[in-house]
Amino acid sequence: MQEIPKVYNPKETEEKWYKEWEGKGYFHADSGTKKKPYSIVIPPPNITGILHMGHALNNTIQDILVRFKRMSGFETLWMPGTDHAGIATQNVVEKRLSKEGKHREELGREEFLKRVWKWREEYGSTIIHQLKRLGCSCDWERTRFTMDEGLSEAVQEVFIRLYEKGLIYRGDYIINWCPRCQTALSDEESEHRDVQGMFYHIKYPIKGTNEHVVVATTRPETMLGDVAVAVNPKDKRYKHLKGKVLELPVLKRELKIIYDEIVDKEFGTGALKVTPAHDPIDFQLGQKHGLKPINVMNPDATMNENAGETYSGMDRLECREALIEDLKERGLFIKSEPHRHAVGHCYRCHTMVEPRLSLQWFVKMKPLAKPAIEVVKKGKIKFHPTRWTKVYLNWMENIRDWCISRQIWWGHRIPVYYCKACVDPVKAKDKDAGVIASKEKPKKCPKCGGTDLVQDTDVLDTWFSSWLWPFSTFGWPQKNRDLKLFYPTGCLVTAQEIIFFWVARMIMSGLEFMKEIPFKDVYIHGTVRDDTGTKMSKSLGNVIDPLEIIDEFGCDALRFSIISITSTGQDVFLSKKRFETGRNFANKVWNVSRFLLTNLKQENVPGDLCVFAKDPSLTLADRWILSRLYETIDSVTKSIEKYRFNEAANTIYDFIWHQFCDWYVEFSKLTIDQKKTQFILYKVLEKSLRTLHPIMPFITEEIWSLLPHEEGSIMVNKWPHVNKDLIDVKIDKAMDSIIEQITAIRTIRATWRIEPIKRIEVVIKTPNKATTKSLNENIDYIKRLARVDKIDIGEKAKKPPKSATAVVGNMETYIPLAGIIDLEKEGARLKKQIDQVIGWLDNTKKKLSNKKFVEGAPKEVVEQQKTRQKELQEELKKLKSNLSDLK
């Protein structure tokens, strides 16, 4: 027998096995298979990403599902890949450029894109390597990237189809503008955050009078773009304004008074300044009342020439200050008061977003949303936990059009060409002649035959490629076997933040382009937080690096620990200490295996447990561990199928540690050289390992490889089947009674400080012959585990004088302790037990004396209470007699 180290060393094991698995092609799915398919598409991590605990959780869950399904006989495909992450990646490369003192404009579009591709070659697969360290069993041969040729074609195809269907349009609307990234963002990409701002009250003079109207605003600099002031028609304060004209301070522009119900009388002064180019409500008002918007800002949020000579060129916030000073001088400033309000911030760089009127491309969402609402309402797609269904439906029912154009360079360029002869590319609307949606650059304009065609300079939102992921990765728009076999996928595993960005849109695109749902289940896991409940983020510096944990504790330890505390959909609170759980468990598994390996003989292990179903020579302990084993496998299987991963982890943990190691292995030491015992030990270990494998792939494979076994890797072996014939509740109970007996003796030993080495004598009084017999059959177990020399068992057993006593079910246990026992203290101990029993007894009495309970509750429940009462009464009697015997 080879030397097996005392402490499990994950490092070597993990590297060795991952290479082996990958090399043997175990991760690869065969689309020519006859097996039933099971597939999962990975939420593609950004190429700029590095592995964090959120990924660790997300991908561990997926890997558990995938390994479980693979072992369960499915042709299993976990489709991996990465996302080009338009804005994020462009930002990273721009930052590197600026270190060289360069700006992307200097390089030009083509050169800049070359730099981005080069960056991606160098760093873009970092996250993939990290996922491998997590043990992910993805089919890496199929790895895709959202900017691949194939996926890019899918993007273009989708754009053109939607355009031709009239679901994509170009128009002037208020969008969220990030002044730092200098691009439009979708509503989802603008994150609302509470900001402590100021509410400024400003006088707008009424022309031709000495009077004025007071407006209140949080962004005074936008007043330079005001075109009207709106009040509620029901507001009596402003009735007199009808027919009057206001004068915009500083710029002296004339402002109309408009009346609209949308204005809240109670808010501010009830008079709303209308800036259609810089506020969504104002934009609506402008359209409704025929007002021409005036844009006063440049793309970088400095003021433009429309803001007037004084302010043109100033930054928006600088302008705000200067303007307030100006108004003060002119006597038009009343006051400013602190005001907390929600302001949009760029989800990539956290800069304050500026609502801005601009020409962008949009997807009309309502028609796409309708069928996507249906499939969820009908239960074709299920969310786990179900509460997310409501969140999804609520968003879908109020869906707004999706702004998909971005003014950056890194991404899928919009497949639209403009004929310079027909149309101005900078102003063209989608309906205009000379706007052509096409994958390739057209030779000439279909309208005028002009050949001077230019492509739209914008690129598409990153999510415009991700929303196609569940079918574009399989080759769509090509029709092939992968697509046919693996779409729709089995389950989508993701975090709540991404339901709107991604999940909802995938459902819509799947139904639109594949005419079928993209997945049946959506499992939403919680957010990973630190132990104070703060979301882990790099900027806060409270991250625990999964790779560091893998180095220190091992990958299996990381996976087990994180899974064992992830109850369905709840957030996960982590501290470094928590990973000790997994490490210790791995070590436990390691050591019990080590013990067995040094004792098992090869020839004793082959065969099947079925032969034992009715074998009378099995001991109670043998039957018990088999019953527990199959119960455990059954329970773990069901838990994984129900996405209750923590339950699965804790069930197998408890079985291996507290049932197998603590009891059965200890019992087996008496008979370990027997063939039958060896066989059972081996079988239980081997099946436990398979059950544990999806959660702890490496250590299970390592031990598997040391065990004698017939087939190859554990990861392509079968998920253990459940032999229900061997699950037996009666056996469980009988064993519990032996365990209780041992525990009772141990408790007394500990209470009276009997040295571990010292052997003692015990007398056990039983109620009948059958109990005596069954106890006698297990006498050696009790002797060994409770360190007892001699046990007298019998119905007529006599209590020795000065004994410590215990009541175990319907038996009584006596340990003579003359000279050791303190009668008073033992009395107190018994008294405590008596009080407890009296408490329980009172409860049952209360229930049974309640007529309504006896009549109303189900018979079994009443019977149960009656039995319980009897048992408690018996126990009480014994305890009391033991107490009085002490005197």
Next chain:
RNA sequence: GGGCAAUUAGCUCAGCUGGUUAGAGCGCGUGCCUCACAUGCACGAGGUCAUAGGUUCAAGUCCUAUAUUGCCCACCA
């Protein structure tokens, strides 16, 4: 403003359709290097299940309020 979670042992949390004595890990106390494991073993202490009502024969579990905490959504300028 709307919605969703959470509140159970000192700490972090399980407890799924209401029904025997409410569990785990960590921590704590005591004793052990017992021939697999001190990343271990044995034993123990510790809970009026946030509060107040209600439904029910029966509530940690269902309902309604309240409180505290956290998250998401939202065009009150």
